[in-house]
Amino acid sequence: MTRALAFLIALLVCGSLAAQPAPFDMSGERPAEEPAPPQRPEAAEPDAGNAGRPAATAPEPDRSDEAFRRYIIPFRSLSLTGETDRRTWSVYLTPGQAAGARALTFSYQNAIVVAPETSLLSVFVNGTLIGEGPVQAADAPQMRSYALPAGLLRTGSNEIRFQVRQRHRTDCTIESTYELWTEIASDSAFISFGNGAARALTALEDIQAVGQDGAGRTRFNIVAPALEQPSRTAALMRLAEGLALFGHMPTQTVLFRQDLPAAGEPGELMVLAGTASELAPVLRSLPPEASTTPVAAFVREGADRAPLLVVSGPDWPGVEQAIEMIAKATDRPVGVARDVINTERWRLPETPQVLSGKRLSFSELGVETSEFSGRRFRTAFAVAIPSDFYADAYGEARVLLDAAYTDVVRPGSRIDIYVNGSIATTVPFDSARGGIMRHLPINVTLRHFRPGPNLIELEAVLLTESDRACAPGSAASPEPRFALFDSSEFEMPDFARIARRPDLAATAGSAYPYGGGRPIALYLDRTDADTLSAAATFVARLAVSGGRPIPIETLTSPLAAANRNTLFVGAIPQLPKALLTQAGIDTDSQLSWGNAAAGVPGRRTQMAFNEWQTRLKGGGGVLLSVEQWIKDRFDISLSSLQLIPSEEAPFAPPDTATLLVAQAADPTANAAWTVVTAPSPELLREGVSAIADVSKWGQLAGHISIYEPANDKVTAIAAKRLDFVPTTPPSFWNYRLIAANWLSTNILYYAVLLVSLATLLGLATAILLGKLGRRS
Structure with a gap:
């Protein structure tokens, strides 16, 4: 009876509550207290152009594996600019990840001037369109999620491509196309998985699946309890090289520590290196065989922790054998030149390397046949050159262009070609009536090429009467006005082959002179965690540039570095x-760099004098003005007019710099010394981590390079004196090319030689005519 009465009362209460009117709901207006999960994008209105395309969907995530996601953008952010742009790279997946992937999710925002009705953002995976939609996130970031069909992803490398087509809302000028952009946040772009097996790493090859974090960075945390013992340094550097070559990500750093952190983060691999007795207090699930044999394997320490890579053995020689298991898997023969440079984790296709004269079709370089109806068409490809490239003063490559344009394209239209961001050539269209260009030769100066991969961008600027009128409300015409065909070719000529010293560009591009099979002599001022981390990150980056692990030998004294290629x-x-003196660094910097109050008075006075001279006289008076005028008009500097190069002045790094990389010949002039230094060990680690980014690593050049975090850039100082190091067998043809480039750089020698030859010719002619000519 009591239970029945209670049930009746509850029923009456619920009924009265249900009868009350619903209160006014502001949940749709108030800001979310927590970040909202990825939302299903709004369905676009159906139209004929979208028929048959995959719809954007947001599948329900599996809560059992919700914390694990693979970030896919290997950059700080992905910015697609102009009227048409695309970026393609690859993501490595384990078997569990390939089978369990459910959706690709990302957030994007675009410029307010982008017209959504004529702009489109598309996503391709392994060449298959998985989703696309209008570009319509000008007010706030918009989340999109596309389902990944079963069987689309595969174990190993998977191609990811983001592609955009954008049009301006109101403006029709060429300048307005530079206002168009769509940016995808790296920490919002990821692949989600539907099973717990996606987190697991089992084989050494799975190191490639570490990926990157939401900022596009990859980190290898090496836990080595005995890292401060100098006898362990060489092997730990070797381990860092092997890990970096496996990962092969654009931004990789190595951090050493002696304790195991609480949990791993995305884009981070925890590696435990040491003997079984050293690791036993750190790791509960240490493989039992580590006490008897070398071990390099993944273990799982709890369900909520990312896999750990254990590199161990019964003693230190056993640990070194385990490290070799990783390094040997990434090695390649020393004497075999690379046909391609592996750049697939940040740019596809992989970059071909040109060692001499060669033609490459655009189809081989990843440039597809395209038809374009806008105002500024842009595409890009990459070509790599070796470390002993020496043709920057006179050489020219050629683009043999196959293209077409209609008669609406008016005079003033042109084709621009950029090399590594610098304009290399401009060619106007030669007809106002339209036409087809078949292998139109366009010369491209080699001045801006550097060892390693080089990005070449081709841009067609198209002017039309309709764009000049730009009638309000007129829709962008879909009719193509320009076409580029993949039968076009890039032709690299034969170029001089001889190495220069110092040359940080060659070191960054292909690890020269440290990648020739001989061990790197490594000197560390101390073996603390920060210094070891900086050295490991730098050495790992060298290994990636060289394409193979480089043997390491540690030095206890700089006196032992004579006649050896050494890294300090x-x-x-x-x-x-x-x-420091040998490397051309001002020794006063030991006290003053990073400590403005401790600056040397004489140097402070000279710096102030130079600043006031520049301020009052416009940079140094008449002489500098004349020098600048000659350089602007004739591309000739006064330094090229010297018969004997001036001495290198000691370089004092500014306080705005936190890292300095210097290279010079050793005292015997038979080897190269490279110095990597900073005001403190902490700044050293942070600075090397910053330049490990492939975009900044490629800016290292000259005799000295410095990194300034305030403007996040690398500044290079060219060497005044260079030594030449032969790298190929002697040949008359190569010597002729070397002489041509050297004389083009040292024009005063060329002028003296030309005058001397003309004088000799005149004297010989006078003597000959004196003996054979008719006397009057």
């Missing part, structure tokens, strides 16, 4: 003064 890493106060 350490904070500047601890480095020997003789080393």
